[in-house]
Amino acid sequence: xxxxxxxxxxYVVTAWAAVxxxxxxxxxxxxxxxxxxxxxxxxxxxxxxxxxxxTLFGLDEQKSIxxxxxxxxxxxxxxxxxxxxxxxxxPVAEMIRQTLPWTVGLVGVxxxxxxxxxxxxxxxxxxxxxxxxxxxxxxSTFFSAVPYFxxxxxxxxxxxxxxxxxxxxxxxxxxxxxxxxxxFIGSVLYYGxxxxxxxxxxxxxxxxxxxxxxxxTVSSEDYVTxxxxxxxxxxxxxxxxxxxxxxxxxxxxxxxxxxxxxxGTLIMEMVFSYPGIGFLLYNATTNHDYTLMQGCFLxxxxxxLVANIVADFVYAALDPRTRQEG
Amino acid sequence: xxxVPVAPGRLTADPVLExxxxxxxxxxxENPVHVLRQASLTLNRGxxxxxxxxxxxxxxxxxxxxxxxxxxxxxxxxxxxxxxxxDGSTADILSMSDAELRASRWQDLAIVFQGAMNSLNPVxxxxxxxxxxIRAHRPSVSQKEALERAADLLDMVGISPDRLRAYxxxxxGGMRQRVMIAMALALDPQVLIMDEPTTxxxxxxxxxxxxxxxxxxxxxxxxxxxxxxxxxxxxxIADRIAIMYxxxxxxxxxxxxxxxxPRHPYSNGLLHSFPPLRGPxxxxxxxxxxxxxxxxxxxxxxxxARCPFVFDACAHVQPELVAPxxxxxxxxxxxxxxxxxxxxxAAAGFTPVPVPPELALR
Numbered sequence: 001x002x003x004x005x006x007x008x009x010x011y012v013v014t015a016w017a018a019v020x021x022x023x024x025x026x027x028x029x030x031x032x033x034x035x036x037x038x039x040x041x042x043x044x045x046x047x048x049x050x051x052x053x054x055t056l057f058g059l060d061e062q063k064s065i066x067x068x069x070x071x072x073x074x075x076x077x078x079x080x081x082x083x084x085x086x087x088x089x090x091p092v093a094e095m096i097r098q099t100l101p102w103t104v105g106l107v108g109v110x111x112x113x114x115x116x117x118x119x120x121x122x123x124x125x126x127x128x129x130x131x132x133x134x135x136x137x138x139x140s141t142f143f144s145a146v147p148y149f150x151x152x153x154x155x156x157x158x159x160x161x162x163x164x165x166x167x168x169x170x171x172x173x174x175x176x177x178x179x180x181x182x183x184f185i186g187s188v189l190y191y192g193x194x195x196x197x198x199x200x201x202x203x204x205x206x207x208x209x210x211x212x213x214x215x216x217t218v219s220s221e222d223y224v225t226x227x228x229x230x231x232x233x234x235x236x237x238x239x240x241x242x243x244x245x246x247x248x249x250x251x252x253x254x255x256x257x258x259x260x261x262x263x264g265t266l267i268m269e270m271v272f273s274y275p276g277i278g279f280l281l282y283n284a285t286t287n288h289d290y291t292l293m294q295g296c297f298l299x300x301x302x303x304x305l306v307a308n309i310v311a312d313f314v315y316a317a318l319d320p321r322t323r324q325e326g
Numbered sequence: 327x328x329x330v331p332v333a334p335g336r337l338t339a340d341p342v343l344e345x346x347x348x349x350x351x352x353x354x355x356e357n358p359v360h361v362l363r364q365a366s367l368t369l370n371r372g373x374x375x376x377x378x379x380x381x382x383x384x385x386x387x388x389x390x391x392x393x394x395x396x397x398x399x400x401x402x403x404x405x406x407x408x409x410x411x412x413d414g415s416t417a418d419i420l421s422m423s424d425a426e427l428r429a430s431r432w433q434d435l436a437i438v439f440q441g442a443m444n445s446l447n448p449v450x451x452x453x454x455x456x457x458x459x460i461r462a463h464r465p466s467v468s469q470k471e472a473l474e475r476a477a478d479l480l481d482m483v484g485i486s487p488d489r490l491r492a493y494x495x496x497x498x499g500g501m502r503q504r505v506m507i508a509m510a511l512a513l514d515p516q517v518l519i520m521d522e523p524t525t526x527x528x529x530x531x532x533x534x535x536x537x538x539x540x541x542x543x544x545x546x547x548x549x550x551x552x553x554x555x556x557x558x559x560x561x562x563i564a565d566r567i568a569i570m571y572x573x574x575x576x577x578x579x580x581x582x583x584x585x586x587x588p589r590h591p592y593s594n595g596l597l598h599s600f601p602p603l604r605g606p607x608x609x610x611x612x613x614x615x616x617x618x619x620x621x622x623x624x625x626x627x628x629x630x631a632r633c634p635f636v637f638d639a640c641a642h643v644q645p646e647l648v649a650p651x652x653x654x655x656x657x658x659x660x661x662x663x664x665x666x667x668x669x670x671x672a673a674a675g676f677t678p679v680p681v682p683p684e685l686a687l688r
Contacts, residue, residue, distance in 0.1 A: 130398075220397065221444055222439050222440075222441050222444035222445045223444060223445055223446055223447040223448075225395055225397070225439065226437075226439060226445045226446075226506075226509075227447070227458075228395060228431075229393060229395055229431055229432065229436070229437045229439075230431065230432045230458065230459040230462060230509075231427075231428045231429065231430070231431030231432045231433065231459070231462050231463060232428075232458065232459075232462045233428065233462070234424075236458075236462065240458075241447055244447075244449065245447065245448070245449055248449075318449065319448075319449055320448075320449060320493045320495070321448055321449075321493070321495050
């Protein structure tokens, strides 16, 4: 129990630091969002509008940085992430709420599939090393070595342009209204197949390789030999003793990759024009949309943190040696 | 074969495990290393058989091969391992199907491995690991009953039953080795193979464990193959000792015979490399040289380069286990030395040389 309390305190402090850094960084960045809007309008806005825009975004009041920090926390705790500069007056929280489920849904499911399939394959290949199954390694490594955007474009060219099996862009049929109906869910799955497939194919090599190598190491441990000598069934030895211990490092990598789900899928979302948070962040960056960027960063940071917490606790549950109890 | 338990410590001709002409190669290519060549060994019921020899002579390989636990690239190239059950049935472990082998393991023959530190899975409680073995063979036993049995077993090896819920990293090295012994005895096996069970422990713990094994053997009546490089330890606990050298068994006799009347020059050298605690002082001498490269074994006797009693036939004739050529010796003991085998020497066209007095002590 002490372990969990200690880890809990640690994560609260980390979260505070992350939020604070998120507050400081935009204030250190050069440039001025209002000037950026003026520049983007290319003279269609009168120069006298600058002051009006400044007032609109609440940038005219002179507040101390400390006061700003307190206001920031106050708004944050009320779930208010400000208003987007570019898509004024849409609230940032609203925009994130619209895009986040798409990214988490698609990339999350794809990552879980890649992890489960890759780990199982790695278990098999590592346990029976030296068979034909080893040839899966270079093949899968090839797919993770090719640049993702190229893989995505090739897959689109083959499966949606030439064969016409799957749509090339979007998240669902535009003629439908988003709702929890079987038709709409079917459409989401249909549109998500290609992007999910490319994510799985490009990331599975890491899981296979990591698990295979750990299996090879763990298989030669004495306790695996003892498990065999005890007359346990092959299944019990592989999954109960060998894979059970080999999976521990995989859990940490999985947690890290869960964190990257939210932030690291920019290229996929661009190639497949998928309405996710990576795409949103990309737009925010090109438009100097500070509030939107800040909101995206905050969500990404917090999700990495949450993934770490989960991994930490799962790891502690799986490996008693990390619990430091008496 | 009777199922009557024999008085421990007494030699009987009631074999429980017979290893016949077991050969093991390491490596799958054209030039495998022959690490075990035609090794034969018989373990009688209720007996403690010591297997001694220096590092790399094939002691552990023998144990792993006899239980079919040899890790790759080890390959059993020939031989038989006959196990005689309590009911008089005989089975060759090497030709069992996977299912038969799985059923036989731990039930008939259990092993305590070299590294007690690594023999326990670090992520499971020790109780569960003992219960695992019980439940694998007796599926009708509930987890609760299996854990109760595990508690009894821990108590038997002198560990408080409340350590059942401990993880391996919470136990000391000696305790872990005791847990392994308890685990090995979980299914009341007839044969216990102990591969250097006390190597990583200090001498006090070593003694406690060895005494514990002897005491349990007396109580439960299992047979033990005790593998170690510590000959002095073996002389105390073993009924019979087999000495291995370069993948072969070179001498097989009762512990007292090996200690007082060694017949092989290698055994003689081993016995002179540690001081006796009691009795007259004698000169300590090591064995010059080092063991041969098993990948490039010399012709004839593998020990000849280090042997003080070498003669011309040794370079050409391969010795085999025969009764020693010393009148009045126990006919059951055997030695692989050409000094004791004038017939083979003569058959190869060499002049036999008599047994030197050092190897014919009474």
